[in-house]
Amino acid sequence: MKRFKVQYNSDEDGNLQEKFVVAKTKEKALKAFHIKVPNVESQDILSIDEPNDNESHAAVSMPSNSQSPSLSEDKDKAVLGWVGIASVLIGGFVLVNPTAGGESNVANFHMLTIGETLSIVGAIFIAMQWRPR
Structure with a gap:
């Protein structure tokens, strides 16, 4: 070519x-x-x-060989990791106790769905923060 x-x-x-x-x-x-x-x-x-x-x-503009992210990207990713930890903790609590905040002892399927979603999103955020490079 x-x-x-x-x-x-x-x-x-x-x-x-x-x-x-x-x-x-x-x-x-x-x-x-x-x-x-x-x-x-x-x-x-x-x-x-x-x-x-x-x-x-x-x-032709040559790309730089530096693969290290900038300082602001590290801060953003650190925040993402802490948000992930908080989401996993809240989601885990809601999954363990789906009757939280309700007056009945029947499990609330909406709360189970929220707990599951928060746990999955939190795990993804944590994986994005501490993935191997």
Whole structure:
């Protein structure tokens, strides 16, 4: 696969613009360009060619190799973990005692459903916080 630089005149202002596409041949690059920029006619395309090394490196932004999350992401995830622990505790309490808050000794199915949901959501939040990396 090669990178191609397509120069074209834009419809709005007539200025020369460039787009980079990746394809095997110039014909496939033209098709990829029409998919990427559908409102440009074929007669507006000035050139399709492979960029030289300087243009190629300038157009490609290299991702950083740092995989560590930022400090704000760590704080957000820590909050998520504590919310998960609270949800599991509340959900577990409601599952163990589904008659809590009611006046009868009959289990309330609505409370059982809430307890189950809180326990599952809490477990998911805890797993998101302390997953292996």
